[in-house]
Amino acid sequence: MKNLNSVFAAYLAGWGIFFVYYISIARRTAALRDEIERLKNALNRGK
Amino acid sequence: MKKHALASAVVFLLLGAAAYGALFVAPTEKTMGTIQRIFYLHVSSAWTGLTAFFICFIANLIYVWRREPRWDWLAVSAAEVGLVFTTVVLVTGPIWAHPVWGIWWTWDARLTSTFVLWLLYISYLLLRTLVEEPDRRALFSALFGVFAFLDVPLVFGSIRWWRTQHPQPVVMGGSGSGLEPTMWYVLLFSWGAMLSLMALLLRARYEFEAVRGETDLLQREAEGM
Numbered sequence: 489m490k491n492l493n494s495v496f497a498a499y500l501a502g503w504g505i506f507f508v509y510y511i512s513i514a515r516r517t518a519a520l521r522d523e524i525e526r527l528k529n530a531l532n533r534g535k
Numbered sequence: 536m537k538k539h540a541l542a543s544a545v546v547f548l549l550l551g552a553a554a555y556g557a558l559f560v561a562p563t564e565k566t567m568g569t570i571q572r573i574f575y576l577h578v579s580s581a582w583t584g585l586t587a588f589f590i591c592f593i594a595n596l597i598y599v600w601r602r603e604p605r606w607d608w609l610a611v612s613a614a615e616v617g618l619v620f621t622t623v624v625l626v627t628g629p630i631w632a633h634p635v636w637g638i639w640w641t642w643d644a645r646l647t648s649t650f651v652l653w654l655l656y657i658s659y660l661l662l663r664t665l666v667e668e669p670d671r672r673a674l675f676s677a678l679f680g681v682f683a684f685l686d687v688p689l690v691f692g693s694i695r696w697w698r699t700q701h702p703q704p705v706v707m708g709g710s711g712s713g714l715e716p717t718m719w720y721v722l723l724f725s726w727g728a729m730l731s732l733m734a735l736l737l738r739a740r741y742e743f744e745a746v747r748g749e750t751d752l753l754q755r756e757a758e759g760m
Contacts, residue, residue, distance in 0.1 A: 491570040498573040498627040517743040527753040
């Protein structure tokens with residue numbers, strides 16, 4: 489099975505890119521939700 | 536949240552099944568051998584990336600017409616997701632090319648037009664960071680997004696119109712093109728799995744953009760206090 493390492497490298501790289509991107513969206517969304525909570529609290533205190 | 540986890544699990548299973556099909560079900564190609572199995576990831580990612588850019592193009596046109604923020608959110612989400620799929624294409628292509636061509640990269644029409652496409656959508660995302668006012672940002676990026684999509688027909692046609700180092704098309708490539716039936720089934724299944732991944736990523740990215748819209752509103756409200 490010549491070049492099997494290259495095949496695995498391609499699949500690992502491809503899946504890795506998708507996985508890192510999915511995690512980055514989840515983290516960015518969670519950070520924004522925290523920011524919304526903070527802003528809502530600040531606005532409530534200001535009223 | 537539970538629905539989201541279930542959708543992620545289904546997509547993960549589909550991707551696993553697609554990889555199994557590519558590695559163990561599809562027959563070994565006669566000329567290139569095992570390395571050709573990258574084809575199922577490479578081509579399905581390329582088709583899915585172009586699909587995402589098409590969604591971005593349509594959303595940009597609708598935004599210019601209706602000026603509703605949700606179309607801008609969909610456009611930027613599709614652009615970013617398309618960029619991720621195109622990145623996978625640009626990474627897996629050289630890994631496949633090196634053992635077959637003896638080089639990682641060549642500036643032929645297909646590779647160059649794909650790289651230019653990648654740069655155009657990077658520019659699209661960068662442009663959005665340069666304009667602060669949301670309506671102007673959405674309009675400028677929608678117009679630029681329509682322009683960026685002009686490269687997609689070039690990417691599609693490059694291996695049909697010019698002689699390239701990149702292999703000739705297997706779909707709509709005229710006489711002599713095509714695939715062995717099992718290869719076709721595995722390729723179509725892989726594309727289906729990639730489309731389901733695109734839908735999952737698009738949904739998550741759109742949700743992020745909607746939350747960002749809400750954050751912007753609250754920030755402006757807080758600043759006006």
